[in-house]
Structure formats: C-alpha cells, structure tokens
Amino acid sequence: MKNRNLIHFIVLLSVAALAFFQVVFFIHPPKYDMVDCFYPWRFHVGECFQNGAFPFWNPFQDLGYPAHADPSSGIWYPSVWIIGSTIGYNLYTIALEFFVHVLAAGWGMKLLGEKLGFSSKATLIAAISFMLSGIFVGNAQHLPYVIGAAWLPYVITYYFKIIDNENWKDAVFGAFFLFLMITGGYPAFVIILFYFFLFLFCYILQKKIREKEWMYIKTFLRNNIIFGSVALVLSGGMILTIVQVSPYLSRLNDFTLEKALFSPFGFKSFLSFTNPFATVRFPEFFNGDISMINGYFGIILLSFLPLGFFARRTPKLNYLMVLAIVSLTAAVGADLPVREWLFKYVPMMDLFRFPSVFRLFTILGFVLWGAHAIDSWEKTGSIPKIRVFLFTVSIFIGAQLYFIFKGFTADVELGKFIAQLFTASSDSEMTQHLWLQGLIQLFLLASVIIIYLLKKDTKVKIAMVSVLIALDLIIAAQLNGPYTGYYSELSYKEAFQRTAELPKGFPKLKEITIEEAGKLPSPGQPYWQNLQDFLKQPSAEGFNSFCFGNYEKLESQTPYLFSTIQKNKLYMLTSEFFPDDDMTLKNQDSSFMPGQVFLNSKDIYFIKEKLKHDTLDWIRLENYTANEFSFECESKSSQLIVLHQQYYDGWKVNVNEKEENLLIADANFMAVQIPKGKSKVVFTYKNTPVLMGFFVSLMLTIAIGILALYNQFVDQRRS
Numbered sequence: 001m002k003n004r005n006l007i008h009f010i011v012l013l014s015v016a017a018l019a020f021f022q023v024v025f026f027i028h029p030p031k032y033d034m035v036d037c038f039y040p041w042r043f044h045v046g047e048c049f050q051n052g053a054f055p056f057w058n059p060f061q062d063l064g065y066p067a068h069a070d071p072s073s074g075i076w077y078p079s080v081w082i083i084g085s086t087i088g089y090n091l092y093t094i095a096l097e098f099f100v101h102v103l104a105a106g107w108g109m110k111l112l113g114e115k116l117g118f119s120s121k122a123t124l125i126a127a128i129s130f131m132l133s134g135i136f137v138g139n140a141q142h143l144p145y146v147i148g149a150a151w152l153p154y155v156i157t158y159y160f161k162i163i164d165n166e167n168w169k170d171a172v173f174g175a176f177f178l179f180l181m182i183t184g185g186y187p188a189f190v191i192i193l194f195y196f197f198l199f200l201f202c203y204i205l206q207k208k209i210r211e212k213e214w215m216y217i218k219t220f221l222r223n224n225i226i227f228g229s230v231a232l233v234l235s236g237g238m239i240l241t242i243v244q245v246s247p248y249l250s251r252l253n254d255f256t257l258e259k260a261l262f263s264p265f266g267f268k269s270f271l272s273f274t275n276p277f278a279t280v281r282f283p284e285f286f287n288g289d290i291s292m293i294n295g296y297f298g299i300i301l302l303s304f305l306p307l308g309f310f311a312r313r314t315p316k317l318n319y320l321m322v323l324a325i326v327s328l329t330a331a332v333g334a335d336l337p338v339r340e341w342l343f344k345y346v347p348m349m350d351l352f353r354f355p356s357v358f359r360l361f362t363i364l365g366f367v368l369w370g371a372h373a374i375d376s377w378e379k380t381g382s383i384p385k386i387r388v389f390l391f392t393v394s395i396f397i398g399a400q401l402y403f404i405f406k407g408f409t410a411d412v413e414l415g416k417f418i419a420q421l422f423t424a425s426s427d428s429e430m431t432q433h434l435w436l437q438g439l440i441q442l443f444l445l446a447s448v449i450i451i452y453l454l455k456k457d458t459k460v461k462i463a464m465v466s467v468l469i470a471l472d473l474i475i476a477a478q479l480n481g482p483y484t485g486y487y488s489e490l491s492y493k494e495a496f497q498r499t500a501e502l503p504k505g506f507p508k509l510k511e512i513t514i515e516e517a518g519k520l521p522s523p524g525q526p527y528w529q530n531l532q533d534f535l536k537q538p539s540a541e542g543f544n545s546f547c548f549g550n551y552e553k554l555e556s557q558t559p560y561l562f563s564t565i566q567k568n569k570l571y572m573l574t575s576e577f578f579p580d581d582d583m584t585l586k587n588q589d590s591s592f593m594p595g596q597v598f599l600n601s602k603d604i605y606f607i608k609e610k611l612k613h614d615t616l617d618w619i620r621l622e623n624y625t626a627n628e629f630s631f632e633c634e635s636k637s638s639q640l641i642v643l644h645q646q647y648y649d650g651w652k653v654n655v656n657e658k659e660e661n662l663l664i665a666d667a668n669f670m671a672v673q674i675p676k677g678k679s680k681v682v683f684t685y686k687n688t689p690v691l692m693g694f695f696v697s698l699m700l701t702i703a704i705g706i707l708a709l710y711n712q713f714v715d716q717r718r719s
Helices: 002-019 033-050 078-085 091-115 120-131 134-138 143-163 168-184 187-211 214-234 236-248 267-273 299-309 315-331 338-345 355-380 386-409 414-419 430-454 458-484 492-500 549-557 559-565 580-589 688-718
Strands: 571-574 576-579 596-599 618-624 628-635 639-643 651-655 658-660 663-665 669-674 677-685
Touching: 002 091, 002 120, 002 458, 033 078, 033 091, 033 143, 078 091, 078 168, 091 120, 091 143, 091 355, 091 492, 120 355, 120 458, 134 143, 134 355, 134 458, 143 168, 143 187, 143 214, 143 315, 143 355, 168 187, 168 214, 168 688, 187 214, 187 315, 187 355, 214 236, 214 688, 236 688, 299 355, 299 386, 299 430, 299 458, 315 338, 315 355, 355 458, 386 430, 414 430, 430 458, 549 559, 571 618, 571 628, 576 580, 580 596, 596 663, 628 639, 639 663, 651 669, 669 677
Parallel strands: 576 596
Antiparallel strands: 571 639, 618 628, 628 677, 639 669, 651 658, 651 677, 663 669
C-alpha cells in the first residue's frame, strides 16, 4: 500500500509538472489575474505579517479598504499564513502555490476514487483527469478556483465517510478541508456544495428513519454536528468579517440576474468536451470568457462515460452523477431556465456570477463515471457494452475527421499556424484550432481502438490506455496554456526582477497628490493592475470586485468631485467644509475645489469652534503601517485633518492621546478636528473580534494537524 501510494504520488507529480512545466520550472510567468490580483494581494498580506502587523487594512488600493474582509485576499487561508509570514510572496512562491494545489487535487481525487471502491489504475486515471481538467487549465489564472477545486474531492470523501458512520475524526478532517475551501476557494463552490450535502443529509436521514435504524441516525447526526460546528468555528473569523462588511458593499445591493448569467458554459461550450483548443481565442462565439468555457477532462475518458450507465454502480456514484447533471443544466446559463430559477428562489444562489462555476461539479461527476467504467473493465475483463463504446468512439472520430477536412479545405495558413504553436496567437482562426486538435484526437482514439483489438491482457490494455489518457491531457494543457495559464512571450526571471527591485515594507511616502500616485511608472509587463501594493503609494486606483457602495457612488455618480479629490494629497489640513447634501450640486456646477471637503450632516454638529486655515500651518506624516497613520501638525487655529482612506467601522482617532470623534468626509473618507497649536494625531484601525477569530482558526488548525499526525502514528503502529 505504501509503495503504491508512493508510485501514485510520483506519477501525479510527474504528469502535473509536464502539463504545467512552463510555470512549474519558472520559464514563463503566470498571467492575467494571477499576477494582477492574487499576487499583489498576497504580497501585501506577507508584507504585513513580516512587519509585525496583522493585515487588517490595505492602504494602497482604492484609497484603503479592509483587506481582511475580502475573501480573495487570502488572509484567512493557511498557506497564505505560512508563505506570507516566512519567505513572503513573489512570482516563484505563487507559482508553487498553484502547482501544489493542482497536485493536491489529483491526490484528493485518488482518495475519492478509493472511497468509491475503484481499482488502483482507475483511481489514478480519475486523479490525472481531474487535476488536468478544464477547471485547472482554463481557470489557471484564478487561484481561488484552483484552490476550491483542489479541496472539493477531500470534502466529499470525508462526507461519504460520515455517511458510512466510520469515525468522528472523519467529521473533523472533513470540516478542515471544508474550511480550506471556504477561506481559499471561490465562494460559489461552497454554496453549491452546501446544497449537495443538504440533499444527501435529508435523503439519508429520511431513509434511515423509515428503516428505523436509530443507532445509525444517532451517530450520523452526531458526526454531522461535528462536521458543521468545526467548519463554522474554523471559518468563524472570516464569516464575521463578511457580516461586518456586508452593509458597506455595493455588489450585494445591486446584483442582478443579468450579472448572474454573465459568462455561462453554454451549449456551444460543450465543444470543449472534445476539442478544448477551440475555446482559447474566440469568446464572442462562445458568449463567455475563455477561462470559463473549458470543460475538458480527456476525450478518451469521455468515450468511457456512457458506459458508466451500464456498469454496476454504488449509490454514492449515483449521487455524484445527479450533482453533475444538475450542475450542467445550471452551468449553461440562459440556455436553460435552471440558473435563473436558482437565482430567484434558492437562498445564496443570487450572490455569485458566472454560471460556468457549476461545471466543476459536472467535471468531477463525469470523471468519476468514466473512471468507474474503466474500473468495471479491469474487474470483469471486458468493456461493458462494448458496442456502445465503439459507437461513441466512432462518433467522436467522425467529428474529428470533419474538423480535419474543414481545416484542409479552408483558406487558412496551416503552416504559419503550426509555427506559432505554444504561443498565444492573436490571428489564428477556429478552423485551425479544430484542425490541429482533430489530428491529435484522431490519433488518440484510433490508438485506443488498436490497443483494445490487438492486446489480449486486460491489465496491459488499461495500462496503455492510462498512458494515452495522461498524454491526451498533457497535450491539451500545453496547447491551452499560453492562452489561459502563462505569458509565453515573457521570461520568468525578468518578470520577477521587476517587482523584486521595488520597495518593501512600509517605506516613506512620496509627497505627491493622489492623482500623481495613480500615474507612477509601472514596473512593466506583465503587471498592469493593482500596482500600488508594489509601488507603496496609496492611490484611488484598484482592480477588485470588492468595492464599497459609497466609493463606487462617488466614482460613478459624482465623477467631477472624485477627480477633484484626487488633486489633494493623501492627507491635508482644511477649514473649508460643506454639508454632504450639497455633493451632487457641487458636482453639477463644477464649483468644488481641491482643499474642500463635504462632511456628514450629523458630524457637522461636532465642530464646536470656528475653523480657519493659514498658509503657515503644516502637517507631516511621521509613521504609518497597514493599520495606523501617525501625524504631527501645527495650526494657528482649529481646523480639520482629512485622511483619504475609506471610512470603515473599526477606525479610531486620537488627538494628543485623547480619542476624538471620527468624522466622515466626502461620504467615504476620515477627518478629525484639531485644536490650534501643535498636535499629534493618530488614526488606528482595530478589530478585536476578527483578531480573536483569526487566532481561534490558527489554534484549531494546529490542533487538527496534531490530531492528523497522531492518527498517522497510530495507523503505522497497527500496521
């Protein structure tokens, strides 16, 4: 068993490394959101940890926001704790994080296959097919998708163990992997999985009640309570932050059905089940982003999929197939009414975009059904319903021959296209993509038929088919990689050096305006979004769907005011203020000027004396971290200090070591009245409940790690 596990690990490691070798061996850097979003956000988290600050706040993007409340920041995810607090984040570490999760996905699928009773070869086929599927290749730039998909098989495996009433520890371990999905993965995956588990729980409970298996019911309920409770406690800090921030967010207030139907895995995207290379450059044809329309898990395994209906199945496989089919009907978006119905009538289904996220569960179910057919072939010595299999393969071969014929007869330059392979071509045509993929698929399918007809030993046949399946998925990953995974035109070393040379920690800020901060020179390719985390200068720039409603309103409804505010520095002294009821009026007549501020109407009552600004008054930023800004200033009269960081519950301000009323400026930012003379002003962000939640997650994670080691030690002693 140990030797087999080691062999499987080496195989998975080797196959994954070959499929993603450009990123794994640091030849070309990751692309799109991986370097524009997840890298800078994680970089900031690491900078905070290494400078002795909890990463509550990100002061550099969007004039500050609570990073701890943004699930995409990774603050609540254990691997970010480890990497961020030790070596920190750079292009190398985030690439390794991606690869480790791809490998973890394969291992998790192996465990799930074993739980379902598959043979050794069938579990390995399922593992390879899942970890190189369209989710990991198409969504390679979306780290939360990769993380959520990686831990999904583990959660399902342990929940199946709960169903079998194996051990209360399984409930704890299942809860831990669910915690990893919640804190590191895309939230939609957890929401969909919740309803799958709810369905299983209700179905099994009513079944056992009818059968009057009271002892089973008692244990089943106990383990479900442990599973849910441990997951909630582990994720409690993150859940608390989401509750705290929800009143501030714009996305929760105006999320429409149109947004929920954006970028589906529509019927046209089904072409990716056989020809994924056709999806990498033609989003207008598929009505979706190229990252969201890849459902590939191997044409060979797809050919075995129909046989899963004829092979003897367990209830668990049936559950997963129901999940796969229902998910597919939702993934197609507006092509069927399912996603719309879920949006309107099912709680939490109105919180996320991209119907294509459902395809993860479709891929998982389809992979397992295809692997189950191969498992049945190995155990019985013959392919179940061989005529069905041959008919399916014949259809796929016919389709590929058609694509090849269309490629040869079309007026396209196939030679030039081949010369550009393994780069992100900008002028290729779908006909060319289908032609090349058709040749590859024809070879693979024909090889399977030849192996089946010529070889007599079933084990040898399956071993050879397994190699073809791995080859199929490696080729598909390599063809798609330059479009969805990495920048083929850039070198890793050069891209790494461009951020490695930038300031670290919390260096002295430049005395420039907010507008100038947003126009600082870029480090260069591949970086073009969220550069402020590297440049270390707060600005109004930022690329993030996590956005406060008032900030979005300032930007969209009063653009002149927003533009004028940016002509100020990050902080300023002023005596000119207006009630915020006049914001729209001032925006319309363009009479608002730099140095002026709108105060919340209620806050105006806190101003007890006349304000006056003198040209000799001064303010100086003495020190700052992610969660604190400390100023020294001198003023001949009382006036306001405005700090252009977004107002959020948890910020407090002390003037000369005495807490003062924190005023809301321009409906978004923070201000405080100071007396005449010299003053020391400190704005500080604290959130004790969230910090306690973090330490609970940390301590419980360590405890579960110790339990896992103890379990492993006991198992070794018994063996």
